[in-house]
Amino acid sequence: MKHLFLSALLIASSAVSGQTKKDQDRAAILKMEGCYKVTFSFAETFSPNKDYEYHNDRKYEEAIEYVKVVENTENKVVLQHLLIVNDTMVIKHWRQDWLFENTALLTYDKKVGQVESWNNVTIPADKAKGTWTQKVFQVDDSPRYEGYGTWVHVDGRSFWESKADAPLPRREHTKRDDYNVTGRFSHIEIYKDGWVLDQDNDKIVREAGKKDVLIAQEKGIERFWSGNYNCKAAVEYWDKNQEFWKVVREVWTEKLAKGTVDIELFKNGNVIYMRFFELSSETAKAKKFDAKKVRSSIQTIIDEHVTIK
Numbered sequence: 001m002k003h004l005f006l007s008a009l010l011i012a013s014s015a016v017s018g019q020t021k022k023d024q025d026r027a028a029i030l031k032m033e034g035c036y037k038v039t040f041s042f043a044e045t046f047s048p049n050k051d052y053e054y055h056n057d058r059k060y061e062e063a064i065e066y067v068k069v070v071e072n073t074e075n076k077v078v079l080q081h082l083l084i085v086n087d088t089m090v091i092k093h094w095r096q097d098w099l100f101e102n103t104a105l106l107t108y109d110k111k112v113g114q115v116e117s118w119n120n121v122t123i124p125a126d127k128a129k130g131t132w133t134q135k136v137f138q139v140d141d142s143p144r145y146e147g148y149g150t151w152v153h154v155d156g157r158s159f160w161e162s163k164a165d166a167p168l169p170r171r172e173h174t175k176r177d178d179y180n181v182t183g184r185f186s187h188i189e190i191y192k193d194g195w196v197l198d199q200d201n202d203k204i205v206r207e208a209g210k211k212d213v214l215i216a217q218e219k220g221i222e223r224f225w226s227g228n229y230n231c232k233a234a235v236e237y238w239d240k241n242q243e244f245w246k247v248v249r250e251v252w253t254e255k256l257a258k259g260t261v262d263i264e265l266f267k268n269g270n271v272i273y274m275r276f277f278e279l280s281s282e283t284a285k286a287k288k289f290d291a292k293k294v295r296s297s298i299q300t301i302i303d304e305h306v307t308i309k
Contacts (some may be wrong), residue, residue: 011012022100025303029132031190032190032195033069033079036064036194037225038224040061040062040218041060041219041222042171042221048214064087065083065224067080068080076098078097079095080093081095091139092139094136095136096135098135105121105123105146108143111180113178115264116264120257120258123148141252143256145182159188159191161186161187165182166181167182180205180206181205181212185200186198196224198221200217200219203215203218241283244279244283247279247298248276248295248298250295250299256306259308259309262307263306279297
């Protein structure tokens, strides 16, 4: 209610200045583009189980990351993250799509064995009004989590918040099996010297027909610091590989559009992200980009790992 009231005040003041609320939202999202030093800080903070053994206490990492706007239309902004190692090695990192008043959401259910289950749901139009959905994707453009909320601009601040269920984070994906759902609360805020993704995460055990069980909570802060950093390698990488990853995005979007989706990221000794990285490298070496051939190869890989019910 408080955020709705503040947003109403801002809409009124924006009308006077000639800038709409939507214009302010888009400007905030676009400010996430840039070359950053990123600090990753994570720590488990609480467990309702007194015998719980805490993991990854005070985990901290630093990296250089380039965030590139790869699509920019009135109702959609796509930001691709590219991780840079030792100034020369580039790893295609996560991606975030921002959609205005979106009504189609892919929600995470749970992981059973090696299979992650997802459901396509519809957001009622009245609840979607004025909101932005953030769709987050893994390094291979498989789904990570999707949530929606309203951007708030007040007292010189611009921030957005949302809740969404997600699979285990990659840093724990292959190390832990004591929970199968991450209940994420995300706060994104834009600063003069960059931006922050502030997370309060619940680690949950979910079983069909049973009540969710919380085993621990975690605090995570990903801070993107503006500065004179070297992102040249990422710019060059994206120039060479953007056509390939555009097709990957398109095929995933088509595949995930309907029904219940089961994804097995690790199957028969194969891992989706490694298969895509290898295919991307082969494609970049070709004299000519063959979109039809690339699409067919990507479709084959995704079909082997994804089941639609």
